[in-house]
Amino acid sequence: MSRVSLRPAVLEAVERLRVAGVHSPHTDAEFLAAHVLGVERPRLALVPMLTVEQLAEFRKLVDRRAERVPLQHLTGVAAMGEIDLAVGSGVFVPRPETELLFAWALAHLEAAGHEHPPIVVDLCTGSGALALAIAHARPDAEVYAVEIDPAAREWARRNADRQAAQGDTPIHLHAGDVTDRNVLSPLNGRVDVLVANPPYIPEDAVLDPEVADHDPHRALFGGPDGLSVITPMITTITRLLRPGAVAAVEHDDTNGPQVATLFANTSRFTAIIEHPDLAGKPRFVAARRTAN
Ligand SMILES: C[S@@+](CC[C@H](N)C(=O)[O-])C[C@H]1O[C@@H](n2cnc3c(N)ncnc32)[C@H](O)[C@@H]1O
Known part of the structure; x- marks a missing residue:
């Protein structure tokens, strides 16, 4: 299974969300990455790589967030x-x-x-x-x-x-x-x-x-x-x-x-x-x- 580095994907997402006017682009990009990887956001640093399938899923969610769909509608949960x-x-x-x-x-x-x-x-x-x-x-x-x-x-x-x-x-x-x-x-x-x-x-x-x-x-x-x-x-x-x-x-x-x-x-x-x-x-x- 081929894997890619998470960090550049997150940085790319932050920029995409910032340009789209999302108020908390960094936080939201990390929450979406954590959601795709199935980990809590504070544990993201422990998962430095993701599969190409996960990258595609992450980019799809980032696109929807850039369309200003609420983060919680994408992850499906609120606290x-x-x-x-x-x-x-x-x-x-x-x-x-x-x-x-x-x-x-x-x-x-x-x-x-x-x-x-x-x-x-x-x-x-x-x-x-x-x-x-x-x-x-x-x-x-x-x-x-x-x-x-x-x-x-x-x-x-x-x-x-x-x-x-x-x-x-x-x-x-x-x-x-x-x-x-x-x-x-x-x-x-x-x-x-x-x-x-x-x-x-x-x-x-x-x-x-x-x-x-x-x-x-x-x-x-x-x-x-x-x-x-x-x-x-x-x-x-x-x-x-x-x-x-x-x-x-x-x-x-x-x-x-x-x-x-x-x-x-x-x-x-x-x-x-x-x-x-x-x-x-x-x-x-x-x-x-x-x-x-
Ligand atoms: C601002 S939301 C708050 C929901 C929840 N309490 C929260 O804090 O997440 C207001 C809720 O009140 C409901 N609502 C609006 N008018 C109402 C009414 N007259 N009687 C009962 N519920 C009403 C809406 O459908 C909506 O779910």
């Missing part, structure tokens, strides 16, 4: 917490910034020290990313996830089945609209921790082709101001949380104060805190349900 999720056409690719919401949820689950199995809700679950990462980290939790889009739900089902087969506590996946006044009504006043990464981009935003052409429209846009799902969803959150329970909602970086105000306007929340992401941009608002 959240300690788990990998299958992703592809029809579902939103989980983003690194949503790890902050995951970490926030875990911190609250730990701090609360619940006497009963904690009830956790993930509204707008997409691939199931937050719900499944929480269920993996907290096998004692009863986790519920809601998703409106049948195509996204199929991905979530597939991911949920795989995690359960690997020993995680199964989650409850619901078809539903988070703005519906009856969604998850059996959980009214019983939820301990709630997370939501809803569609929140204002309609007129200019997006990279990876996002605009590949994430589902319904996963991205929240009306003219980015708040068309969040505003009615706050009513759902207020209804579901038990007194003293907490919720966090991810939002567009233009909408931190607006989301905080939506919580405040209910007069049912205290400790309303705006959280920035790692780049210092407003990213999610957390709040605690009062007793009345």
Whole structure:
């Protein structure tokens, strides 16, 4: 079997992706090479050669990435917490910034020290990313996830089945609209921790082709101001949380104060805190349900 050197192939790919306007050409070229070679990216240096067949496969993937197909659609996976999720056409690719919401949820689950199995809700679950990462980290939790889009739900089902087969506590996946006044009504006043990464981009935003052409429209846009799902969803959150329970909602970086105000306007929340992401941009608002 004839073999060629990996290094020049990666350098050629980096240049190809850079010219195509890909934001992280080096990282993406390495991830694609690692995918083709079947190794983790940090172990790439241990595999200095590839077969001509692997080189052809690598170049094909680089061509598609240069067409601005998302990296995760090419490798078929995205990460959240300690788990990998299958992703592809029809579902939103989980983003690194949503790890902050995951970490926030875990911190609250730990701090609360619940006497009963904690009830956790993930509204707008997409691939199931937050719900499944929480269920993996907290096998004692009863986790519920809601998703409106049948195509996204199929991905979530597939991911949920795989995690359960690997020993995680199964989650409850619901078809539903988070703005519906009856969604998850059996959980009214019983939820301990709630997370939501809803569609929140204002309609007129200019997006990279990876996002605009590949994430589902319904996963991205929240009306003219980015708040068309969040505003009615706050009513759902207020209804579901038990007194003293907490919720966090991810939002567009233009909408931190607006989301905080939506919580405040209910007069049912205290400790309303705006959280920035790692780049210092407003990213999610957390709040605690009062007793009345
Ligand atoms: C930004 S994506 C987030 C997906 C996932 N939570 C994540 O972080 O990767 C938003 C998701 O909400 C779903 N969605 C949009 N409107 C909804 C609604 N009214 N009720 C339930 N789900 C909704 C979309 O289909 C999409 O899967």
